[in-house]
Amino acid sequence: MRILNLLLMTTAILLMVHMSSNLAAKEYLVDTPQAYQDIADQLKPGDIVKLKNGVWQDFEILLQAKGTEKSVITLTAETKGKVILSGKSNLRLAGEYLEVSGLVFKNGYTPSSAVIEFRRNKDELAYHSRVTEVVIDNYNNPDKQESDYWIALYGRHNRIDHNHIVGKRNKGVTVAVRLNSENSQQNYHRIDHNYFGYRPTFGSNGGETLRIGTSHYSLTDSHTLVENNYFEHTNGEVEIISIKSGKNILRNNVFFEARGTLTMRHGNGNLIEDNVFIGNNVPHTGGIRVINRDQIIRNNYLEGLTGYRFGSGFTVMNGVPNSPINRYHQVDNATIEHNTFINVKHIHLAAGSDKERSAAPINSVFRNNLIVNEQGSHPFSIFDDISGIAFSGNVSNQSVPEAIKSGFSIKDVELRKPDLDILYSTPDPVTAGAKRTAPVLNKAQTGVNWYPKTLAETPFNTGAEHMVQANVKTLLSTIEKAKSGDILVLDAGTFIVPKLISLDKTLTIKAKQTGTVTLAFERTALFEITDGGNLMLEGLTLSGQYSPDAAGNSVIRTQKWGMLNNYRFVMQNCIVEQLDVNHSFHFFSTGKGAFADSIELSGNTFRDVTGDILQLNSEIEDLGIYNAEYVTLADNTFSRVQGAIVKLYRGGTDESTFGPHFSMTNNTLDGTGKGKRNKQAASIYLHGVQVTDISNNSFSDSAPIVLEHTVGEPNSSITNNVFKATSAPVIKELRVNGPHTAIVENNTIETGDKR
Known part of the structure; x- marks a missing residue:
């Protein structure tokens, strides 16, 4: 009884102390x-x-x-x-x-x-x-x-x-x-x-x-x-999460349409489990990248990922022998088990293998994983010796490379989606893959x-539609009052614009009837895209007839310096002409620091231009910075353009970005790129571009394509083009010895020869 009383008194005292403090x-x-x-x-x-x-x-x-x-x-x-x-x-x-x-x-x-x-x-x-x-x-x-x-x-x-x-x-x-x-x-x-x-x-x-962590402290445990956590459209660079320390746990996070990967860049003994990666086939959506020792990757679900190389759905890296702390340590004792890969386009093993990164993975296991690809091919790419990875108990619905075949059962796998929002194999006896007992976060x-968790950006053509009479004052007033996403539909006529139109919103400006509206301008540029600005033009004629008689004019430019927001520019079915009142009259010029998520030109006609069509080369310090992620040219005609159709530049040796991407299909070029001020002497000049597709175009009496490979593993293709009175493409490897890696085939060079 005495002990009980003492306990009661002690409890009362503690309660009084707590109450008094409160x-x-x-x-x-x-x-x-x-x-x-x-x-x-x-x-x-x-x-x-x-x-x-x-x-x-x-x-x-x-x-x-x-x-x-x-x-x-x-x-x-x-x-x-x-x-x-x-x-x-x-x-x-x-x-x-x-x-x-x-x-x-x-x-x-x-x-x-x-x-x-x-x-x-x-x-x-x-x-x-x-x-x-x-x-x-x-x-x-x-x-x-x-x-x-x-x-x-x-x-x-x-x-x-x-x-x-x-x-x-x-x-x-x-x-x-x-x-x-x-x-x-x-x-x-x-x-x-x-x-x-x-x-x-x-x-x-x-x-x-x-x-x-950072590489300097990467051998320290955190x-x-x-x-x-929920990561949605976190697209900054190839590493969404960069682990640079040891003994961290990352679990039950969701990555939704996020370009990049969860990367174990430095540090040892990390646990990656129960995470969900949903790519929905968005370009460069990635999963997990494995580097260093004692990493455990288990019970993760990865679906619809399109990324490749260092940004692939799953990557096991090669390391550097006796690596300095800031490079790539060899993969050693990695456990990769019970993960599910559904329609993941690329699983890369021993990735990054080269003269420096020659240490292949060792003492590691890849077991009880489920790989289902409905596209009809397996996702594996093997870049070096993978005998240091033991494969066992895995299931795939497609045949796999011979080097890993003994560790796989090939089965027809039917998928179902119960209440957990992710796909599971059926029938249940398929025991490989991730097991979840709770709904996805x-x-x-x-x-x-x-x-509110709102959309990141305003799509084009999602706002109100405004009819604009053929009057410049009305046009400028309507642009000023319009809200982001609005569409301006212009009546037939000629608009001679007396001042620069500065855009800080998402606008579409189109002709009510294609070919009946002309926009001319009396300043050094017609449009300037500033922070928050995105522009779409459709069915217009853009004329430089009334522009100042000065060098360096442009129809469209971005803010000259200090632009923070990414922008988008689209032009369809327009005519651009008379950009010839002086030399170096460009169609589109980028400012320093400006960055386009996308630039798309389709179905347009350009004629009589003394400068370049797309100047996207202001970042020349070779720091890995560039001006546009996606540049797409389709079904355009270019005549008498003295400069290049595009100058797109990405310098430096950094490997943490995906772009630039350049696509050029079904265009006609006649008399382009031969002006004396075109220093690159190219109709198309691409430096450090990571993904290039130039196909089904016709070049006549034009300067050649000049393609300069710099860093990474660029994917370049020049196919099915006709070059008449035009030299063959010039391809240079600036950082790697040996022949170039571009695919150049089925092109017709003047005489009918195919290359």
Whole structure:
């Protein structure tokens, strides 16, 4: 009885202490940055600070205090989602048991190295702290090449969860786990239930969505847990997640139509399990890339992935013998088991094999995996010796290469989709592949429920239609008032535009009847695409007749410098003429730093042009940066063009991007590329382009195609073209010894010879 009484008294005392501490806690509602500063250094365990609803401009928040496990110090919004941090604002946490929630960062950018940082400085870090239900929406430095993080994790035992993170456009990792001090290693951070939305193609290295560690600290263990996150259209570069440390767990995450891969770039002993990759056959959607030692990849589901090489559906890399810490360590003791691959186009084994990367995988297993391809062929490519991978218990519905045949059963596999939203084999006796007992993570379970997960960009022709009379004043007024996605339909007539039309919205401008509308202009350009701008032209005649008598005019240009947003340009069934009032009159010119997701020209006629048609070569510093991801020319006619039809340039040795991609089919070129100012002496000049298809075109009295291979494994094809009074294509390998790797066949060269 005495012991029982003592226990009851102790419990009562502890309860009283806890109640007294809660009674001592305060709640503050602050309405200005100064009001926050006045109480910031007084915060005690259990205190709650609420920021008053409204827009807080240029507010750099430091939350530095010490809470306890049971009495966390909280910074939040008066109403979640109603506190907007804009301008040059950021947040730093330092101390213990801190929690921040309900804030929105938009319409600005961080003045420091991170929007949210779990430290005050290199010595004062955060521990056992949490950022939850925070939104970071297009909060980008206006200088696209200025690098920053959106969230930088330091310290130990911190958590970021249920955040909405979308639209990072400038250089730098979206979320970075930093291991650059002893107190940030073996950190046991948790990253869960976040919505990672659209990250546009960056066009060079530096576009990862999540990175855990760096190569310098990659032999250090991080113990970071990444689970139940949704990655949608995170397209920044080839590595969506870059693991550069050891002993991390990544599980139950969904990658939806995301270009790139989950990459174990450095570090050992990572566990990748129960993740879902849905590509829906979107170009360059990838899965998992394996490098280093002791990696476990199990029970993952991968469907409809189209990526290849380092961005394939599944890649096991070759390593560098005695590799330096920042290169490629040999794959050793990898366990790859019970994964499902449905309509995955490419599984690459011993990928990257070359004179440097000559260390093939060893001591590894590939077992009990299910591979189903409905396209009628297997997905495997083998680039080196794979005897160091033991294959067993795998099932495929297609025959597989002889080198791995003993590890596979070839079976007809029927697929069904029960309530779990992914495909399973039937009948049930097929035991290979991933086993799931719970539904796939739903997007609605991630991020916040009070901020919309909207489309990343406005498609063309989705808004209102405006009829425009043949009057310049009416045209300019309608453009100014139009909303993104709108269509302007022009009556027959000639519009002589007296000023530059600057576009920061998605617009379609078309003729009511093709061939009856002429747009001419009196400035050095007709259209300038600026941040947020996308342009589609249809059925118009574009004339340079009234342009200034000066060199370097253009019909369309992008913002000359500092463009942050990617753009799209489409032109169909138009006539472009009289770009000859002076020399170097170009049709389309890119500014420095501008990046096109796509440029499409189809069914157009170009004649009498003293410059280039598409100038996409402003990035000449050879840093892996380029100006356009997809350039497509189909069914166009080019006559008397003194410059090149396209100049597309990607320099440097970086391998973290997919493009550029160039497609040119069914075009006619007559008298193109022979102007004395065309320094490349080419009708088509492609440098460092990764994917090229030039087919079924007719070249007459024109300069040759010049194709320069630089880095990676470019996929180039020049086929079924006719070259009359035009030299054969010139193909150069600038970084690899030996013959060129392009496919050049079935072309007719002047005399009727086929090459």
